[in-house]
Amino acid sequence: MSRRGRRLAGACTSAIAAGLLVTGVALTTPPRARPDGDGGNGVAVGAYLHYGTPGVERMQELSRWLGGTELRAGHTYLPGDTWANIEGAPDSLRSWARWRRARADRLFVLNVPMLDHNERGVPDARVAELIRSGARGEYDHHFRRLARRLVALGVPDTVIVLGWEMNGFDYTHRCRPDPENWKRYWRRITAAMRSVEGQRFRFDFAPNRGVDAIAWTKCYPGDDVVDVIGMDSYDQPPGDSFDEQVTQPYGLQQQVDFARAHGKPISYPEWGLFRNGDNPEYMGRMLEWIREHRPLYHSITDYCPHGVWQCTHNPRSARVFRDFLSAEGGRERTFGFDGGVRTGRP
Numbered sequence: 314m315s316r317r318g319r320r321l322a323g324a325c326t327s328a329i330a331a332g333l334l335v336t337g338v339a340l341t342t343p344p345r346a347r348p349d350g351d352g353g354n355g356v357a358v359g360a361y362l363h364y365g366t367p368g369v370e371r372m373q374e375l376s377r378w379l380g381g382t383e384l385r386a387g388h389t390y391l392p393g394d395t396w397a398n399i400e401g402a403p404d405s406l407r408s409w410a411r412w413r414r415a416r417a418d419r420l421f422v423l424n425v426p427m428l429d430h431n432e433r434g435v436p437d438a439r440v441a442e443l444i445r446s447g448a449r450g451e452y453d454h455h456f457r458r459l460a461r462r463l464v465a466l467g468v469p470d471t472v473i474v475l476g477w478e479m480n481g482f483d484y485t486h487r488c489r490p491d492p493e494n495w496k497r498y499w500r501r502i503t504a505a506m507r508s509v510e511g512q513r514f515r516f517d518f519a520p521n522r523g524v525d526a527i528a529w530t531k532c533y534p535g536d537d538v539v540d541v542i543g544m545d546s547y548d549q550p551p552g553d554s555f556d557e558q559v560t561q562p563y564g565l566q567q568q569v570d571f572a573r574a575h576g577k578p579i580s581y582p583e584w585g586l587f588r589n590g591d592n593p594e595y596m597g598r599m600l601e602w603i604r605e606h607r608p609l610y611h612s613i614t615d616y617c618p619h620g621v622w623q624c625t626h627n628p629r630s631a632r633v634f635r636d637f638l639s640a641e642g643g644r645e646r647t648f649g650f651d652g653g654v655r656t657g658r659p
Contacts (some may be wrong), residue, residue: 356603357420358638359386359612361583362623365405369412375615375622380639386610387412388582390424393431393485396455401462410466420610421468422517422582425459427476427486427502428452441490447498453505460509470513472610474582475502478545480520480529480563488532499534519543519582523551524563530571541609542572543580547619548595549588555598569606581611585619586627596621596630600637 362371372384387409392398413421428443435443446452463471476499479488488495503516518539520529533539546565552558559565572579584599586592603611613634617624621631 356607357385357418357610358382359384359388359420359422359610360615360620360622361388361390361612362615364389364392365403366408369405369408371623372412378622379635382638382640385416385418386420386422386612388422388424388612391426391459393426393429396429396452399426399429400455400458406462406466410463410468413468413471420472421470422472422474422610422612423463424474424477424582425456426484427498429485431485432483433485435485437490440485440487441494443485444491444494444498447501448494450501453501456502456505457509460506460512460514463514464509464511469511470515472515472517472541472580473506474517474519474543475499477519477543477582478521478525479532480525480527482526487526488529489527492527492531495532496534500538503534503538515540517541517543517580517582519545519580520563522546522558522564522568523561528563530563536575536577539575539577541580542568542575542577543582544568545583546581546599547583547585547587547614548592548599553589555595555602559602565602578609579606580608583614584611585614586621586630587619590618591627591629593629593633596633597637600634 360372360375362368362375368389369387372387376382376384389405389409391401391403395402409421409423413419427447428440463469476484476486476488476495478484479486479495481487482489506512506514516539518533518541520532520543522544544565546558548555548558552561552564557564568579581603586595589595614620615623617626621627621634
């Protein structure tokens with residue numbers, strides 16, 4: 314999703330209180346918290362709440378709304394407007410680093426653009442030129458600087474979602490204009506960042522669900538430079554139903570199968586509601602998919618129209634999300650097509 318959309322989350326503070334009224338839950342200290350909200354299976358739960366320091370502050374509030382569920386995946390983005398920002402200039406990285414260092418079991422997930430002017434509508438011919446320059450190593454120094462900054466901040470184990478949604482049409486770091494050199498460029502970036510002493514980065518390859526502009530498998534740069542097979546998956550076509558989102562070419566099932574074949578864990582850096590509005594069936598089935606397939610982490614995009622806490626437009630989906638992930642309940646849950654929650658035996 315575009316950074317313009319992500320910045321909308323910065324204006325959602327007042328919507329949080331309204332959302333609590335819709336879902337009928339108060340911000341109170343919970344009596345007891347489980348280690349995570351996925352039944353103790355080790356999946357790190359996260360949410361994108363704001364790209365800057367307010368995102369860190371809202372993590373605790375969302376955790377309270379979830380009855381004490383620990384949010385172990387902190388997710389943010391580096392702006393792709395200038396190389397200085399891609400190098401890690403935003404001061405909010407300090408806040409995210411403090412959050413990560415506070416607990417050993419937390420994950421810091423950072424989306425990193427591969428090129429500047431990343432949302433400027435750069436034409437394909439120019440994108441291809443930039444990709445070729447990157448493949449020759451002309452931008453290596455920017456990524457070494459980012460790696461040194463992350464190590465200096467005490468987050469050398471950051472999960473780097475590099476060049477996300479590369480199979481799409483929009484970002485300047487898209488793959489379609491030159492897939493072969495795009496893969497070479499990815500390899501240059503990972504080599505540059507791994508050359509920094511003390512780093513333990515994991516690189517997450519996260520396309521959009523579906524074919525989009527190019528089949529994402531054509532952009533895969535190799536098992537030696539990818540640690541996680543991610544996917545950004547919103548409730549929108551292609552795939553009008555959740556079953557279609559699973560079975561479509563290059564959809565959720567193909568991601569799981571591809572990752573298994575390559576010996577990699579999966580992730581969902583971005584997911585949430587979209588074209589189909591308040592859709593509790595989607596919400597329940599996506600959460601059940603996550604529970605079944607146990608990604609390294611998942612992070613709902615929590616602003617309108619995608620979200621369930623900072624957005625008041627999706628109260629039925631919000632109830633499903635909260636009931637599923639709440640630390641206050643300890644029973645297995647399944648979901649009916651009306652979005653109602655049925656509880657079973659532990």
